[in-house]
Amino acid sequence: MSDTVKVAKGENKIAAYxxxxxxxxxxxxxxxVIFVFFTIMRPVFASWxxxxxxxxxxxxxxxxxxxGTTFVIITGGIDLSIGTTTALVxxxxxxxxxxxxxxxxxxxxxxxxxxxxxxxxxGLLITILKLPPFIATLATMKAAQGLALIxxxxxxxxxxxxVKGWDAIATGNIIxxxxxxALILFVGAIIGSIILNKTVIGRYTFAIGSNQAATQLSGVxxxxxxxxxxGLGGLYVGMAAVVLTSRLGSARPDLGLGxxxxxxxxxxxxxxxxxxxxxxxxxxxxxxxxxxxxxxxxRILELQQEWQYVITGIVIVLAxxxxxxxxxxxxxxx
Amino acid sequence: MATTxxxxxxxxxxxxxxxxxxxxxxxxxxxxEVHAIVGENGAxxxxxxxxxxxxxxxxxxxxxxxxxxxxxxxxxxxxxxxISIIHQELNLxxxxxxxxxxxxxxxxxxxxxxxLDNRKLNKATxxxxxxxxxxxxxxxxxxxxxxxxxxxxxIAKAVSYRGEVIIMDEPTSSLTPAETQALxxxxxxxxxxxxxxxxxxxxxEELSQITDRITVIRDGEYVKTLNTxxxxxxxxxxxxxxxxxxxxxxxxxxxxSNEVVLKVEGISDSRLLSDVSFELRxxxxxxxxxxxGAGRTELARALIGADPKTAGKIYLRGKEVKIKSPSDxxxxxxxxxxxxxxxxxxxxxxxxxxxxxxxxxxxxxxxxGFLKTKPAGSITRDAIKQLSIRxxxxxQYVKNLSGGNQQKVVISKWLTRDCDILIFDEPxxxxxxxxxxxxxxxxxxxxxxxxxxIMISSELPEILRMSDRIxxxxxxxxxxxxxxKDANQNKxxxxxxxxxx
Numbered sequence: 001m002s003d004t005v006k007v008a009k010g011e012n013k014i015a016a017y018x019x020x021x022x023x024x025x026x027x028x029x030x031x032x033v034i035f036v037f038f039t040i041m042r043p044v045f046a047s048w049x050x051x052x053x054x055x056x057x058x059x060x061x062x063x064x065x066x067x068g069t070t071f072v073i074i075t076g077g078i079d080l081s082i083g084t085t086t087a088l089v090x091x092x093x094x095x096x097x098x099x100x101x102x103x104x105x106x107x108x109x110x111x112x113x114x115x116x117x118x119x120x121x122x123g124l125l126i127t128i129l130k131l132p133p134f135i136a137t138l139a140t141m142k143a144a145q146g147l148a149l150i151x152x153x154x155x156x157x158x159x160x161x162x163v164k165g166w167d168a169i170a171t172g173n174i175i176x177x178x179x180x181x182a183l184i185l186f187v188g189a190i191i192g193s194i195i196l197n198k199t200v201i202g203r204y205t206f207a208i209g210s211n212q213a214a215t216q217l218s219g220v221x222x223x224x225x226x227x228x229x230x231g232l233g234g235l236y237v238g239m240a241a242v243v244l245t246s247r248l249g250s251a252r253p254d255l256g257l258g259x260x261x262x263x264x265x266x267x268x269x270x271x272x273x274x275x276x277x278x279x280x281x282x283x284x285x286x287x288x289x290x291x292x293x294x295x296x297x298x299r300i301l302e303l304q305q306e307w308q309y310v311i312t313g314i315v316i317v318l319a320x321x322x323x324x325x326x327x328x329x330x331x332x333x334x
Numbered sequence: 335m336a337t338t339x340x341x342x343x344x345x346x347x348x349x350x351x352x353x354x355x356x357x358x359x360x361x362x363x364x365x366x367e368v369h370a371i372v373g374e375n376g377a378x379x380x381x382x383x384x385x386x387x388x389x390x391x392x393x394x395x396x397x398x399x400x401x402x403x404x405x406x407x408x409x410x411x412x413x414x415x416x417i418s419i420i421h422q423e424l425n426l427x428x429x430x431x432x433x434x435x436x437x438x439x440x441x442x443x444x445x446x447x448x449x450l451d452n453r454k455l456n457k458a459t460x461x462x463x464x465x466x467x468x469x470x471x472x473x474x475x476x477x478x479x480x481x482x483x484x485x486x487x488x489i490a491k492a493v494s495y496r497g498e499v500i501i502m503d504e505p506t507s508s509l510t511p512a513e514t515q516a517l518x519x520x521x522x523x524x525x526x527x528x529x530x531x532x533x534x535x536x537x538x539e540e541l542s543q544i545t546d547r548i549t550v551i552r553d554g555e556y557v558k559t560l561n562t563x564x565x566x567x568x569x570x571x572x573x574x575x576x577x578x579x580x581x582x583x584x585x586x587x588x589x590x591s592n593e594v595v596l597k598v599e600g601i602s603d604s605r606l607l608s609d610v611s612f613e614l615r616x617x618x619x620x621x622x623x624x625x626x627g628a629g630r631t632e633l634a635r636a637l638i639g640a641d642p643k644t645a646g647k648i649y650l651r652g653k654e655v656k657i658k659s660p661s662d663x664x665x666x667x668x669x670x671x672x673x674x675x676x677x678x679x680x681x682x683x684x685x686x687x688x689x690x691x692x693x694x695x696x697x698x699x700x701x702x703g704f705l706k707t708k709p710a711g712s713i714t715r716d717a718i719k720q721l722s723i724r725x726x727x728x729x730q731y732v733k734n735l736s737g738g739n740q741q742k743v744v745i746s747k748w749l750t751r752d753c754d755i756l757i758f759d760e761p762x763x764x765x766x767x768x769x770x771x772x773x774x775x776x777x778x779x780x781x782x783x784x785x786x787x788i789m790i791s792s793e794l795p796e797i798l799r800m801s802d803r804i805x806x807x808x809x810x811x812x813x814x815x816x817x818x819k820d821a822n823q824n825k826x827x828x829x830x831x832x833x834x835x
Contacts, residue, residue, distance in 0.1 A: 199703045200695055207692060210681035217640060217678050218693040219664025277683045
């Protein structure tokens with residue numbers, strides 16, 4: 001008797017979870033469907049080699065940026081500067097590690113911190129100068145792009161073999177057959193998810209995005225938290241830059257522009273509302289994976305790159321439209 | 335009589351998932367009649383209006399308009415039939431002119447149908463405004479008008495569709511008494527022109543002035559239709575809530591302590607406030623009366639540091655405190671409950687627990703910044719019980735609660751933060767009669783437990799019923815503080831108009 005009750009209860013819990021998280025369940029389901037489709041078309045698609053190198057590794061940089069951006073977007077803000085900030089962090093770290101012989105671990109740390117500082121600068125522009133996030137980060141996007149070119153003297157910094165271990169950051173295997181880059185992405189996502197859902201800064205992220213004026217009148221130091229949240233987003237951008245240089249073996253000042261829109265697309269496909277107040281890290285990771293799987297699959301089907309862009313555009317429309325239809329049905333939005 | 339009937343609804347029902355919003359409701363409207371629909375929040379007034387104006391579809395029932403059975407399938411269809419609605423929240427574009435707003439979507443165009451013909455537009459608007467006897471400039475931007483004037487633009491817009499039925503949802507909720515009278519004048523001229531007006535209002539004292547009949551609905555069900563001259567406000571209220579509510583009460587002799595909790599000295603700001611000083615005692619309800627724009631909300635916002643002060647000192651239990659931001663105010667134990675709860679009080683898209691702990695999140699987290707969810711849930715459940723908040727659980731989204739229950743959620747936020755001084759700005763605005771009574775009882779209970787309350791209110795019966803003392807403001811100055819036993823509506827109005835001509 002008690003066993004059957006338990007089973008029923010367990011089933012109810014799963015059903016309740018599925019109902020509550022229907023948005024993410026559907027996103028995950030579409031990811032699986034797309035994956036299965038490409039596997040049927042070209043079985044090589046599902047090989048571990050393709051999954052780890054072709055899909056996971058190409059998700060890492062955008063995925064890390066998207067985790068940080070999820071926080072920013074949940075506050076109701078936006079960060080356009082993360083793409084060129086990646087380039088800026090990359091060339092600075094490249095100069096320090098390759099040029100000045102900085103230790104690998106110190107290089108990682110410095111990269112993350114510079115990313116964080118760039119985020120803090122955005123936060124300060126938004127709170128102290130009261131610039132709209134779009135404008136503030138558009139300005140820092142241009143500034144970071146210029147600084148990256150100036151610092152690098154327009155030339156990529158190549159990591160040579162005497163910088164030991166830099167390539168292992170992304171391509172090494174702490175877990176056999178599992179690239180470190182992907183490990184960093186998943187650990188980063190878990191940490192991000194815990195911060196978002198279990199900690200004070202995460203709670204204020206939702207509060208500010210739900211109603212900034214009410215949050216401030218409730219005695220929350222909204223400006224300080226906004227700076228902290230953009231700073232937190234910046235730490236992820238710093239990490240993304242480190243992984244990018246490690247994977248490529250070089251730091252290119254021109255690489256990064258446009259990444260911000262891919263990261264934002266991943267966040268949106270993952271069901272985070274641009275209006276703020278709602279969103280999840282797991283959704284964002286699923287969103288980033290959907291984009292990588294599509295690009296990779298279409299490439300394997302030998303579709304031209306131009307068409308890959310078109311299809312990505314269509315997917316963004318379908319994902320957000322589908323999510324809106326569902327939410328309207330459940331009365332979540334009107 | 336059948337020939338004069340404009341509109342009749344019989345047996346209208348509407349169900350939403352899990353909620354029966356309307357059950358078998360009847361309503362009819364004659365030519366030249368103002369017919370009020372009253373009921374508490376959640377009684378189904380808005381649902382009924384939305385069915386009439388084509389926003390919702392009825393499940394069952396008949397709508398007969400001008401003798402013909404009709405199906406109002408969309409707002410456009412309603413407009414074509416001649417049913418216009420003026421929503422409580424005005425739907426005007428502030429950067430467009432009066433004329434552009436009135437004829438939006440129906441602009442006259444020059445030959446070639448590309449360029450707008452503004453001269454023709456302004457001329458048509460001028461004729462319309464003159465017909466309604468409204469003093470408005472067609473070329474003025476709507477954003478520069480007062481709320482009352484904007485309301486008139488909405489009415490002109492509704493009339494411009496040349497419909498027979500105009501629905502007004504809480505048209506006086508943000509008007510002064512003089513502006514309300516001006517609105518009534520327009521309504522009377524609409525009546526004279528044979529239009530039918532469906533009138534929804536929380537201000538029951540208006541009904542005897544302007545309506546011919548009153549239909550009461552309660553919990554989605556039709557209760558009764560009354561002829562206005564033959565009824566009274568207490569009867570209407572009794573039908574609305576299903577029990578008697580006393581309208582003219584005074585506080586029942588609370589013992590007041592002499593302990594001064596808050597002392598405010600010479601607060602001024604750069605725009606309106608000038609040298610405001612007062613004291614607030616422990617367990618006291620200090621009412622703030624005054625006309626719109628007297629500076630009461632501005633005073634509250636300056637007090638809690640939401641807006642800057644140019645002068646003034648604040649003493650908390652004898653010690654001076656510097657309050658430069660809302661977070662300083664909260665640290666000093668001062669909580670502010672805005673008149674606009676949705677905009678300044680609540681996280682509508684979050685649940686009760688989130689809202690309840692919003693001011694106290696550090697207290698619900700450990701030293702590493704991790705939230706303690708269990709105590710947050712249990713304190714919210716306690717608050718739900720203590721304040722009798724009607725909600726299925728603490729996980730309900732706040733936007734799904736009624737106005738009265740949303741107000742209680744804001745109160746629970748400040749009680750959780752353990753604030754000793756609560757500033758209520760229009761605590762019962764948008765809250766229906768039955769729930770109002772509950773909020774009053776709650777305020778009294780809080781005061782008797784030793785909380786000190788500043789209550790800003792534009793409703794004099796509310797001020798007289800609740801306040802131990804009444805501070806009256808006019809044009810940014812405090813013009814008098816009256817003990818309740820010496821106060822009456824006339825005296826308050828005298829102080830409230832002291833500096834006016």
